[in-house]
Amino acid sequence: MAEAGALAPAQVPEEAPLDAAAIRSRVEQLSLKRRRRGVEEEAEVADAEVALGLDSAYQVAEEGMDVLDSSTTAISIDDLDAYLERLRKEVSLADEGNRKVSDEIGVTAETTTNDMIRLDVDSEVLESLLSKLESKGFNHFEASPAPGQSDSSSTDSCRNQSIADKDCIYEVLELDQQIGKSKMNLKMLQSLQRHSFEYFDKEEAIVAHLDRGIDASIKISSDWPLCSYGLKLISLRNSGTHPTNMASSLLSKTKELANGLDLHIRQHLLRFVDAVEEILIRELRSG
Incomplete structure (x- = not known):
């Protein structure tokens, strides 16, 4: 009995029967997943x-x-x-x-x-x-018309006469100016012959030797004659072989009057020296 039991084959559990519907559903699910995955990959x-x-x-x-x-x-x-x-x-x-x-x-x-x-x-x-x-009394150039002469002819005649008179007077004026210049040049030449000058650089002064034995010391600036300042008389003294005896008061007054002259005179050496000499002569005569 024991051997018979041992030799008997083991019983295998019975498998469940296959369901076609379930298998089809499973296949369809797999196919659907496959298609979805393909679509997703293509996307x-x-x-x-x-x-x-x-x-x-x-x-x-x-x-x-x-x-x-x-x-x-x-x-x-x-x-x-x-x-x-x-x-x-x-x-x-x-x-x-x-x-x-x-x-x-x-x-x-x-x-x-x-x-x-x-x-x-x-x-x-x-x-x-x-x-x-005006000084000569020519206040106008008009003239009264002659008897029997028309106003127009009288006016033309007066106009022509006026033009001729003006031309003549203008020529006279030019001659007067030339004569004045010649007189001034002559006066300057006479002053140069009448006076002698010495320049002292250290004192910045010019000494004018006048013809009456008088020495006039004149102070000048360093930039004379270009400056606008006038010359200044600083002293008057007797000199020369035949000096003129003059009091110190007269010399002082002459100096004061000379330094009070107009600027345009004191800016010119010859004019200033001539003016000093004229003042000196006038004071000598009045004294």
């Missing part, structure tokens, strides 16, 4: 391609913008250089125009100054002429 690939396309398009656009920026920058620099060059030319033209205007202003100013000088001279001549006419 991922499409998304990657789209992203790659966008990146490529952005890169192309960025490169295009870089090229555009570089060309725009180059064009802007060229335009700026051209604009600056045009500004330089305009400034140069403006400077040249200013120089021309300045030159014209200078010429106009010089011409105006010369015209004013001529006008002043003509005015002085006219005033001198009028003074001459």
